[in-house]
Structures are given as C-alpha cells and as structure tokens.
Amino acid sequence: MLITLCIVLFLDGLDVSMIGVALPSIGSELHLSTSTLQWLVSGYVLGYGGLLLLGGRTADLLGRRKVFLIALAVFAVASLAGGLVDDGTLLIVTRFIKGLAAAFTAPTGLSIITTTFAEGKARNKALSIYTVFGAGGYSMGLLFGGLMTGLGWRWTFLLPVPIAIAALVAAFILVPKDEAPEEGGHDILGAVLSTAGMLLLVYTVVTAPEVGWASVRTLGSFLAVIALFAAFVFTELRVAHPLVRLGILTKPSLWRASLAIIAVAGSYFSWQFIVTLYLQDSLGWSPLKLALALLPVGILVVGSAFFSEKLIDRYGTGPVIAVTMAVMAVGYLLFLRIDTAPSYLTVLLPAVLLVGVGWIGFPAINVQATSGIDDDEQGLAAGVLQTSMQVGAAIVLAVTTAIVTSGAHAATGTPSAQDMLNTYRPGLEFAAGVSIVGALVALSVFLPRSRRALAAQNDSVADTKVLEPTG
Numbered sequence: 001m002l003i004t005l006c007i008v009l010f011l012d013g014l015d016v017s018m019i020g021v022a023l024p025s026i027g028s029e030l031h032l033s034t035s036t037l038q039w040l041v042s043g044y045v046l047g048y049g050g051l052l053l054l055g056g057r058t059a060d061l062l063g064r065r066k067v068f069l070i071a072l073a074v075f076a077v078a079s080l081a082g083g084l085v086d087d088g089t090l091l092i093v094t095r096f097i098k099g100l101a102a103a104f105t106a107p108t109g110l111s112i113i114t115t116t117f118a119e120g121k122a123r124n125k126a127l128s129i130y131t132v133f134g135a136g137g138y139s140m141g142l143l144f145g146g147l148m149t150g151l152g153w154r155w156t157f158l159l160p161v162p163i164a165i166a167a168l169v170a171a172f173i174l175v176p177k178d179e180a181p182e183e184g185g186h187d188i189l190g191a192v193l194s195t196a197g198m199l200l201l202v203y204t205v206v207t208a209p210e211v212g213w214a215s216v217r218t219l220g221s222f223l224a225v226i227a228l229f230a231a232f233v234f235t236e237l238r239v240a241h242p243l244v245r246l247g248i249l250t251k252p253s254l255w256r257a258s259l260a261i262i263a264v265a266g267s268y269f270s271w272q273f274i275v276t277l278y279l280q281d282s283l284g285w286s287p288l289k290l291a292l293a294l295l296p297v298g299i300l301v302v303g304s305a306f307f308s309e310k311l312i313d314r315y316g317t318g319p320v321i322a323v324t325m326a327v328m329a330v331g332y333l334l335f336l337r338i339d340t341a342p343s344y345l346t347v348l349l350p351a352v353l354l355v356g357v358g359w360i361g362f363p364a365i366n367v368q369a370t371s372g373i374d375d376d377e378q379g380l381a382a383g384v385l386q387t388s389m390q391v392g393a394a395i396v397l398a399v400t401t402a403i404v405t406s407g408a409h410a411a412t413g414t415p416s417a418q419d420m421l422n423t424y425r426p427g428l429e430f431a432a433g434v435s436i437v438g439a440l441v442a443l444s445v446f447l448p449r450s451r452r453a454l455a456a457q458n459d460s461v462a463d464t465k466v467l468e469p470t471g
Contacts, residue, residue, distance in 0.1 A: 006133035013137020021145030022153040047099025049390025050195035056107030063178030071104035076164035083157035139298035146291020190243035197228035257369035258388035263438020266396025270431040300356035317368035318445035328358025332432035
C-alpha cells in the first residue's frame with residue numbers, strides 16, 4: 001500500500017517538472033508565447049495548491065479511500081485528454097484539472113499513511129519514504145521529460161496514464177476500506193475565495209508587463225486580490241468548520257517551514273523553466289541532452305532517502321534546512337556564469353550539484369512544519385505547507401516569467417543566443433535572489449537566541465523520545 005501511495009505522489013511531482021522539458025516543443029507546434037507556456041506549469045500548480053486544504057478535509061468527511069480512488073481516476077482521464085488535444089487553451093484546462101485531482105490525492109494519501117502506520121518509528125519511516133518520493137518526482141521529471149519529448153511532446157502527457165491506472169487498481173485492492181466519516185461541513189466559500197484570489201494574483205503578475213504595472217487594469221486586479229483574501233479571512237473567522245484555523249499560522253515552526261519551501265520550490269521551478277527554454281531554444285540542445293545534464297539533481301534527491309532521516313535525527317531540522325538552502329543559493333549564483341557556449345564540467349555541473357543539495361533538506365522542511373502541532377491538526381499543518389509550496393512556487397514563477405517577458409518585449413529583430421541570454425539573465429538573478437532570501441531566513445537559526453530555542457526544543461524532543469527534532 002505504501003508503494004502504491006508513493007507512486008501516486010511521485011506522479012504528482014513528475015507532472016510538474018516533466019512538462020518543463022517539453023515546453024519548447026509544445027510552444028513551437030501550437031504557436032504559444034512564453035507567457036502562455038508558463039500557464040502549462042502554473043495551471044497545474046495552482047489547481048494543486050488552490051484546493052489542497054479542501055482536499056484533505058473532503059477525505060475526512062467522505063472517506064479517504066473513496067476520495068483517493070475518484071481523484072486518481074480523474075487524474076488519469078485528464079492526462080489522456082492532455083495528450084490528445086491540439087489547442088493551447090484546452091491543454092491548460094487539462095493541466096488545471098490534473099492539478100485539482102492531485103490536490104485530493106496528495107493529502108488523502110498522507111492521511112491514509114498516518115492512520116495506517118502506528119505512531120512512532122514505523123510512521124516516521126513511512127512518511128520519510130513518502131516525502132522523498134514526492135521530491136524525487138519533481139527532480140526526476142526532467143529525465144522522463146527528456147526521454148518522452150524525444151518521442152514527441154504528447155508522450156509527456158500520456159506516460160502517466162498507464163501508471164495511474166495501475167496505481168488505481170492497486171489502491172482499490174490494497175487501501176483499507178473507509179471507516180465512518182467524521183461529522184462536519186465543507187467550507188466551500190473559503191475554498192472558492194482562496195482559489196479565486198490565488199488565480200487572480202498570478203494572472204495579474206503575468207499580464208502586468210503587457211498592460212503596464214500602473215495601469216487601471218493591473219491596479220484594479222491587485223485591489224480585487226486583496227478583497228478576495230480579506231473575504232477569505234473573514235469567512236474563516238466566522239464559519240463553523242473553517243478550511244484553515246487561522247491560529248495555526250502563528251506557529252513559528254510552520255511559517256518558517258512554509259517560507260523555506262516557497263524559496264526552494266519557487267526558485268527551482270523558475271530556474272528550470274528558464275534553463276529549459278534557453279538551452280533548447282537558444283543553444284539547440286536536445287530534450288534528452290538537457291535531461292541528462294540536469295540528472296544529478298534527481299540522483300541526489302533519490303540518494304537522500306538513505307540518509308536524510310539520520311541527518312534530521314542528529315542535527316535537527318533547522319540546521320539541515322539552513323545548510324542545504326545556503327548551498328542551493330550558491331549553486332544558482334554559480335550558474336549565472338553561463339554564456340553562449342557553456343562548459344558542462346566547469347560551469348553547469350557544479351551549479352547543478354549544488355542546486356540538487358537544496359532538495360536534500362526537503363524532508364526536514366516537512367518534519368519542521370508539523371513539529372509542535374496538536375495531533376488533530378497535523379493534517380491541516382501538512383496542507384498549509386503543501387499549499388504554500390504550490391501557490392508560492394506559482395507566484396515566484398509568474399514573477400520570473402513577467403521579468404523575462406518584459407525583457408523580451410524590449411528586444412528588436414531576430415535575437416541571437418547572446419540576446420536571449422541577456423533576456424533570461426534577470427529571471428535567473430531573480431530566482432537566485434529568492435533562494436538567497438530563503439537561505440538567510442533559514443540561517444537565522446544559528447543566531448544566539450535561535451540557538452537557545454533550538455537547544456531547548458531538542459532537549460524536549462530527547463526527553464519525550466520523539467524521533468523528529470525541530471529547528
């Protein structure tokens with residue numbers, strides 16, 4: 001059962017990054033602009049992040065097995081449709097629907113694990129494996145994307161179909177039947193308001209360079225975003241069964257982990273988006289060559305499954321997150337040395353390896369987010385973290401795309417490879433800046449006051465024999 005759940009989470013992550021390698025081929029065949037291509041990534045991520053919290057709550061109310069099976073079936077159908085359509089808008093719609101399906105499978109799979117494995121070492125080990133599979137999907141998607149795009153970009157959509165169907169059959173057999181569902185109600189209004197606010201925010205950022213940052217349309221959209229989120233907060237304070245109990249957001253461990261995961265995922269997705277376009281479109285790299293060049297990231301993530309839990313046990317989550325994020329930021333800075341004829345061994349490989357180290361801290365971020373949280377809100381904390389990752393990454397990617405698009409509009413004539421590099425460089429610098437800010441926040445754990453708090457927490461962990469020390 002654990003293997004089945006891990007495969008589904010792997011597919012969720014795979015679908016985000018695998019499409020990145022295929023973007024140039026999709027844009028060329030369907031005649032899509034850079035800003036439109038960005039929605040093939042953001043559409044999935046926003047659908048995923050927008051309903052994550054509702055997905056977990058629905059599983060509690062209607063039954064985990066039932067929700068998991070239905071959502072996985074929808075994921076498979078949407079994958080098949082994406083591989084068959086010829087219209088860019090319809091392609092984005094299928095991506096959004098897949099994201100919605102993943103918003104139900106991810107938290108439901110997590111809750112199935114926590115209710116099946118006994119609390120303690122067995123559950124901690126299961127969650128560690130589950131988390132690494134998720135991160136592995138994000139990183140290994142480049143390799144699978146390169147292989148599939150070599151056959152045709154549609155295979156990046158069709159590949160998940162048979163895997164999802166096989167997982168669906170396995171889950172039908174292996175996932176325990178649902179017990180009596182919990183009583184309560186859906187916060188439909190909260191879900192609608194939060195999703196609408198997130199979608200409008202990213203849309204405003206993406207379109208601002210075209211219509212003007214100070215235009216009536218842009219300013220009006222930002223005001224509408226503020227109004228939507230204000231209405232969401234008001235709803236959560238008054239509804240009987242809120243989507244998010246706002247008090248949980250005051251937990252230091254949760255918001256620190258959320259900031260860390262936004263920086264890690266946001267900078268990586270943006271970096272991967274630009275690197276994919278530049279190396280393939282401007283330098284003429286094949287999808288497979290690109291995938292193999294970035295493969296070390298995936299190898300590091302998969303390899304971390306064997307030692308990440310030991311690092312957390314020995315050093316605590318705070319130091320592990322801080323060090324890995326700092327190394328990741330250095331990797332982005334080294335990548336800025338890239339030119340129109342980059343050496344793989346001296347320019348690309350060192351940067352790729354250091355960026356990959358950042359993902360080694362991914363399990364520690366998940367552990368930190370749920371530390372100090374009451375048992376009845378563990379699922380909510382996990383949902384808040386996953387939502388922060390998906391929506392935060394989408395917003396960072398949208399800003400990155402807006403920066404790149406703005407530079408592209410300023411260019412005239414047929415751009416050379418150097419012209420394209422000059423256009424993409426501000427986006428690379430922004431992604432590096434996001435990573436640096438995240439690393440600085442994480443490194444604050446080493447300040448004297450933070451070190452005392454860390455020592456006190458680790459002492460508490462040792463006294464209670466909990467296996468997940470926090471930072």
